[in-house]
Amino acid sequence: MVTLLQTIDTGHEDMIHDAEVDYLGLRLATCSSDNSVKVYDIKNGHALLDDLKGHFGPVWQIAWSHPKFGNLLASCSYDKKVIIWKEANGKFTKYYEYANHDSSVNSVQFAPAEFGLILACGSSDGSISILTYIMETNSWDVKKIQNAHAIGCNAVSWAPAVFPESALDNNSEPSLKKMLVSGGCDNLVKIWKEDQDRWVEVCKLEVHSDWVRDVAWAPSAGLHHHTIASCSQDRRVIIWTSDDAISWNSTVLHTFDDVVWNVSWCLYGNVLSVSGGDNIVTVWKQSLEGNWQCISSDVSKGSGQINQ
Structure with a gap:
């Protein structure tokens, strides 16, 4: 039986679409139709660490990277954009923005750490983008699976x-x-x-x-x-x-x-x-x-x- 331990008032002004705890169980991230992503310190009274403003539409999903790459958080939105945020001294700044989809981006997930820093993104334009960080050039390589799903892609998930x-x-x-x-x-x-x-x-x-x-x-x-x-x-x-x-x-x-x-x-x-x-x-x-x-x-x- 799952027992309710605590209720967190997020302060979001509209529906919450996703909530994700990082790998170490230290941070909780939430995203909402109020266009924002919020991050909380769940080890110290669930204090709000940061309120991330960068999207201009409902934010559908968020995903944490493996801690070997630092505290990185990806978010995707109805505004057709994917944003990767990076934490430094408890605050998050925009690390990389990807805006090469023609419609809402509905799903993001980081690959297993063994492959490196890679993010998969599924969009209502029917395609899936694979974003790979290239350390030598400090840049991102992008590959697209065109026409992955007719009408649109709603979800992606990596194999182990x-x-x-x-x-x-x-x-x-x-x-x-x-x-x-x-x-x-x-x-x-x-x-x-x-x-x-x-x-x-x-x-x-x-x-x-x-x-x-x-x-x-x-x-x-x-x-x-x-x-x-x-x-x-x-x-x-x-x-x-x-x-x-x-x-x-x-x-x-x-x-x-x-x-x-x-x-x-x-x-x-x-x-x-x-x-x-x-x-x-x-x-x-x-x-x-x-x-x-x-x-x-x-x-x-x-x-x-x-x-x-």
Whole structure:
């Protein structure tokens, strides 16, 4: 059972779309339709550290980089822009701005640290941008997956850097492979991989009957296969599993009473949280027999508060 420990009054003036804690559990970032990103010190009374103003539209999602690259925070917005913010002495300044999408940017996620400083961005223009920091030139290299999803891309999520053991040959060592999963307005979940300096589609997964709103590739720690969760306006959450990241099996986790907006894995990839339009957050865990069971649910209401 998940227990409510504390409620944080964020001070946002409109709906909150995302809330993310950094890798070390020291900072909480939130973003909102009030066009702002806010950062809090959650170790010292949840004090507001900074109120970031740089977007000119609702901010849909935020993502922290691995701490080996410093305290970097990415945000994406309806204003077609991605901003990477950098912290110095408790304050955040604009580190890099990317404005090469033709429509709203809906999702951002940093790659596993083993690959370097890389950010994936999914947009309503249907494309996915891969931004890679080049240390030697202090610049960003940009590659685009054009027409990744018809009508638009709603979500992106990186595969773990090291593949599960069962995905490797018997005599091979764990290898680093850059792979992504995306979800879009074409009702599809797609798997992508980097192949000779370009991104190619590995497969498309067709089960959802409405827009895919979120995708999450599970961490591989302790797992012997790949696992992806996807959620949709069709009110379903699908669990996808694969031994080779090419052929996938699907299981309907649950059909909910309203649109499902978000899915998120725990660190070990065996517990999944789900949130949707009914204001209910449910937590699911897979039993030893392979069945998914709801182990907790909670109701969170209000546009300016976060329950922790």
